[in-house]
Amino acid sequence: MRILENNTTFAQSKENISTARPFADLRQKIILPRKMENLDPIDLQLLRLLQSNGKMTAKELADAVHLTTTPVFERQRRLERQGYIRRYAAVLDAERMGLGLTVFCKVKLQQMNRELHDDFARHILRLPEVTECFNTSGSYDYLLKVRTQDMAHYQQFIMQHLGNIPNVASIESTFVMSEVKQDCGLNI
Numbered sequence: 001m002r003i004l005e006n007n008t009t010f011a012q013s014k015e016n017i018s019t020a021r022p023f024a025d026l027r028q029k030i031i032l033p034r035k036m037e038n039l040d041p042i043d044l045q046l047l048r049l050l051q052s053n054g055k056m057t058a059k060e061l062a063d064a065v066h067l068t069t070t071p072v073f074e075r076q077r078r079l080e081r082q083g084y085i086r087r088y089a090a091v092l093d094a095e096r097m098g099l100g101l102t103v104f105c106k107v108k109l110q111q112m113n114r115e116l117h118d119d120f121a122r123h124i125l126r127l128p129e130v131t132e133c134f135n136t137s138g139s140y141d142y143l144l145k146v147r148t149q150d151m152a153h154y155q156q157f158i159m160q161h162l163g164n165i166p167n168v169a170s171i172e173s174t175f176v177m178s179e180v181k182q183d184c185g186l187n188i
Helices: 008-015 041-052 058-065 069-081 114-125 151-160
Strands: 002-005 029-032 101-109 130-135 142-148 168-175
Touching (some): 041 058, 041 069, 101 114, 114 130, 114 142, 142 151, 151 168
Antiparallel strands (some): 002 029, 101 142, 101 168
16 A cells, blocks of 8 residues: 655646645545555546546546646546546436336356356346346355336346346345435545
């Protein structure tokens, strides 16, 4: 881990900022995991801003971090190239899109090895109802987040798709009654 001091001296040395204001409110110490060591406070602020609104223009980002547009644009492209930004997407309202039923499925396979894992993953990647899939430890091998129109469509999904994947031993479904929090951003 590396500790960064968020102060204007650091920011000034990175971008030739002539004012002491830009990071006055960020004077806490930030402890970064090893994979984030090449990020400075400006990079982190850009990532936070883009997480909350991926449509921000380079000009809007530059104004928010008190830099000119060119260095901000270059930083954003570097963050994309380095894989910190995987993609940009709109967050849709599932209810308005007619996908009001959310189900978490725990899936247990009969056997587990690399080949069977890869085969299961190939099947799951072809199912648009599955919005998230995690290989987990514990009693089940996978946790799926599934979105469908209603219970009838979910039953059809289980009977025609998920239940027909080779090597699936059991499926346990948990139905979401209400959503308390949905946030696709990371706490950085």
